[in-house]
Amino acid sequence: RYALAEESLADGLARLVNTCEKAADWAEAAAAAPSPSAAELIRTTAAAGLVTHSGGEAARAEPAALIAAARGLGLRAFGAAHSEDGRRRLSAATGDPDTAVTLAGLLSGAQGPGRDEDGALALDLLVVLDAPQLDVEGAAVLVEALADGARLVLSGDPGVLGSAGAGRVFADVLAARTCPQVVSRTPDPGPIGELVSGIGIGELNQVDAPGKEVVIVPVRDAGEAVHRTVQLV
Template identity: 85%
Template sequence: HDAERPGDEERAVGTTVPLAALLSGTAGPGRDEEGALALDLLVVLDAPQLDVETGAMLVEALPDGCRLVLGGDPEVLGSAGPGAVFADALAARVCPRVASRRPDPGPLGELVSGIGVGELNQVEAPGKEVVIVPVRDAGEAVHRTVQLVADSVPRAFGLSPEQTRVITVGHGGSAGTRALNTALKQRLNPGPGRFGGYDPGDRVAYAPAPGRTVTGTVLGADPEGLRLSTGEGEVVVPKERVESALRHGWALTAHQAAGGRWPAVVVVLPGDAAPGLSRPWVYTAFGRAERHLSVVHGVDQALPRSVAEVLAPTRTTRLRPLLIGLLATPDEE
C-alpha cells in the first residue's frame, strides 16, 4: 500500500501496488526531485518475504519523515533470498509491534493455528474444508493430485482448476513440481509446447529476480519473448530467459507460494518428502488455502513429527545486532 503526498487542497489517496513495481517506478507515486518515493506512509504486506537486498532498496528509497509499516505472519517460511529482515526487526525490538492473534475462522483457521504452536490437530470439517487423501507411493500421489484439481475440487466446490494451487516440497523427485506440472499440463492444457515448451493457457511461475516468483498465464509469443498475464499486468519474458526463469506453475514449492492465497490448495506429500518437512513449511503450505485444503498424504508419522519437532534452521545475519546498535545509548556501548 502507499499513500501519495497530498497537495494543498487534496487529501491522500491510498493505492495498492506490487513492491517490485513500486521500486522500479512502473507503478505507484514515482520519485521526488531527490530520488525518494513520494510517500508519507508505506505499508508492506507479506514482509517475511523481504530479503536483505530488497529491504535495503526499500529503506533507501523512503524520504525523511515517511512511516514504514511491515506486516506479516512471523510463522511462515522466510524469504527465498538471503537475510531475514522481518524476523530480525522483530527480534531487535527497534520499533513498536502490534500483534494480532485472531486466527482465520473455521476448520482451516483452527488447523493452521494449531500447527503454529506445534500441534497437528484433527479438526471437524463438515463442509469438507479439509480432506486427507492417503497414497502409497509417488505415482499414486501424482494421479490423485490431477484427479483432485481437474475433477473432485471443481465438482464439490464449484472451483475451477485456475482457482486451485498444488504445493509440494521441491522441484525434483517423482512427485515434485516438474512431475506434477507435466501431469497437470497434459490433463488441463495439452499442447506441443511450441513456445520454448509452453503453450497459450499454460499456468507458469516466473522468477524476474532470484527469490521472487510471479505467477501467471501464457498469452502467446512475439519477437521480444513470451507474453504472460500476471497479477502485476502483462509481462514479457525475453527469449534468452525463458529456460532459466520460467517454470510451469500449476504446482509450486511452498517458498514460491508463500506470498499468495487461493480458494483451494492441494498439498502433496509423497514418502520422499519427509526430509523436507518442518513446522514453518507445513504452516505455510496449509495456510495458503482459503476455502478448501486437500492433503495427498504418504509420509505417515513424519507429518505430525515435523510439526511438533522440526523448526526452520536459524539464519545467521548481521542485521539484528546492527539494528540493536542503532538504538544503543553511549552508556550502553
C-alpha cells in the first residue's frame, strides 16, 4: 500500500509541475515583500507549480507573506498546518484567520475553501507548513485533491524530526531536485541561529557571539582539526 501511495504521490507532483502556468504579474508583490527571502519565495512560486521552502523558526514568516501576496493578487491561497496550534500561529502571521487551516480540516471540508464541481480543492495556492511531518499516504491524498494548475509549496526545516507515518516526503522531494528550492536567509535569533542559517545555504561564516556560543576555529587539514579538538576538550 505504501508503494501505491508513493507512485500516486509521484504522479501527482509531476502533474502539478507540468500543468502550472507561469504568472506574469507577481513582480510588484515580490517587491513589496517584507524580506529578501520572502521576495524570492514569491518570485519562485509565480513560476512553478511545486516549490520547496526550508528554514528555521524565523523563516515561517515567509510562507505567510507569500499567502498574503497571493491573496492580494486575487488568488485563492491557503496555508495548512498539522495542528490547531500551527493553524492559529499562521492566522496570526497572515492577519487573516480565513487563510489558515489544518490538513485534516482541509481534506475533510470542515475548514478552507471546500471542493469544486470536479471534486478538487477550490484553491489556487496551498502552502504546507512543517512539511517534514507529511507521510507518503497523507501526501498522496493531499496532492490527488489538488486541481491541475494549482501551486503547492512545501515548507519546513529539513533538520527536524520527520513524519510518524511511513515515508520521507519532504526529504525525498528535496533530494530529487526536480523543482525549485528556496532556502531562507532569515536567521533565527542569536549566534546559533545565524550559524545554522548560513550552513543552510552552504556558507560557513564567522558570527557575532560575545558569549562564545559559537566559535569557528580554522584549520589547514584533518590532522590539525584533531589537534585543535583535543586542545578545546
